[in-house]
Amino acid sequence: MRFVSYRIGDEAFYGAETEGGLVPLSPHFPHWPTLRDAITADGLHELALAVGQAKTWEVRTTFRTIPIPNPEKxxxxxxxxxxxxxxxxxxxxxxxxxxxxxxxxxxxxxxxxxxxxxxxxxxxxxxxxxxxxxxxxxxxxxxxxxxxxxxxxxxxxxxxxxxxxxxxxxxxxxxxxxxxxxxxxxxxxxxxxxxxxxxxxxxxxxxxxxxxxxxxxxxxxxxxxxxxxxxxxxxxxxxxxxxxxxxxxxxxxxxxxxxxxxxxxxxxxxxxxxxxxxxxxxxx
Known part of the structure; x- marks a missing residue:
């Protein structure tokens, strides 16, 4: 499993990189705005389960960001x-x-x-x-x-x-x-x-x-x-x-x-x- 963070315009998202393309996840988990929030909630396993149920989405206008865009340290x-x-x-x-x-x-x-x-x-x-x-x-x-x-x-x-x-x-x-x-x-x-x-x-x-x-x-x-x-x-x-x-x-x-x-x-x-x-x- 490979989790990515990215932007579309001024909006921040995260998802999973798969062989078929990008699977957006953050729209399905609004209570976890970033991957850091998902990690804090011990939610990576839940995100992984969701990858198989979500639709692969090929977006060419994404701007990749560092995986954890808001670390404390x-x-x-x-x-x-x-x-x-x-x-x-x-x-x-x-x-x-x-x-x-x-x-x-x-x-x-x-x-x-x-x-x-x-x-x-x-x-x-x-x-x-x-x-x-x-x-x-x-x-x-x-x-x-x-x-x-x-x-x-x-x-x-x-x-x-x-x-x-x-x-x-x-x-x-x-x-x-x-x-x-x-x-x-x-x-x-x-x-x-x-x-x-x-x-x-x-x-x-x-x-x-x-x-x-x-x-x-x-x-x-x-x-x-x-x-x-x-x-x-x-x-x-x-x-x-x-x-x-x-x-x-x-x-x-x-x-x-x-x-x-x-x-x-x-x-x-x-x-x-x-x-x-x-x-x-x-x-x-």
Whole structure:
């Protein structure tokens, strides 16, 4: 099952992407205006049942949005693969706890929409990642129970302006939050079993060339550990998104560095989830 969020004109909707086309669901569930509301009500199973009864609708004027368009929090995990940690060449072993930062929803665009290279910088870089969407919230979630708190999975290109992450002494907020510099999608895949996240191949391609290629089983901090750690200091709520970390191979680490430019096509792919595809355009 693949749930999508989209717009027609100024109106927001959600539905299911099927082989036959789009199945609108939100008109049948007005008490759940967004997918976040459906997740809060533990309603994804009910939505899935409705897909078989609803009429497939091919609409060519839809504008895809990120799967959860109104999350309370988007928390990103940095430096979470062994080779990524080694890139820093500071002689340090993997840290005892994950490095975290926050992104705003406006910093992401949707599948098949362009990433925007801003006027302020020509150093837009890609970071392919898997994002987990929280279904059952809580504080102090035990690691052994953490995966039970996931509603679904999606993909993320955690686009970064490399020079702007060094504008301050140690925070990266600026370089991670330019409008539409990253992407999320193409859909939300319901999470039903641990194998969907524990050992999954994750790749990123730029213009067809593989730049990143690793498996989630090699994460320094597995997803269950991330959820347990984050819930120690903040209450996770349904619809919150955790962007779980990117492998080595970003453009800034190539020799010479290769940043994204207008016309490039970036694809992030993960087994069992799909492909997130975006072009690149300059800010108007």
């Amino acid at each position: 988007i928390i990103c995990v940095g430096v979470n693969f062994p080779d990524r940690n080694a890139e820093y060449k500071d002689g340090q072993e993997a840290p005892p706890n994950p490095s975290l930062f926050i992104r705003f929803p406006r910093s992401f665009t949707a599948h098949d929409q362009p990433l925007i290279r801003p006027r302020a910088s020509d150093k837009l870089d890609y970071e392919g990642e898997i994002a987990v969407v929280i279904g059952k919230g809580g504080r102090h979630i035990p690691e052994a129970e953490a995966l039970d708190h996931i509603a679904g999975l999606t993909l993320c290109n955690e686009g970064t302006l490399r020079d702007w992450v060094r504008h301050a002494k140690f925070n990266v907020t600026q370089g991670k939050n330019f409008d539409r510099s990253g992407a999320m999608g193409p859909w939300l895949v319901p999470f039903t079993h641990a194998a969907q996240i524990t050992d999954v191949r994750l790749t990123t391609r730029v213009n067809g060339e593989v730049r990143q290629d690793d498996r989630t089983s090699r994460m320094i901090f597995p997803v269950a550990r991330q959820i347990a750690y984050i819930s120690t200091f903040t209450t996770l709520v349904p619809g919150d998104i955790i962007v779980t970390g990117t492998p080595t191979g970003a453009g800034a680490r190539l020799d010479p560095p290769q940043f994204l430019k207008p016309g490039d096509v970036v694809e992030v792919e993960a087994e069992g989830i799909g492909i997130l595809r975006n072009t690149v355009e300059d800010e108007a």
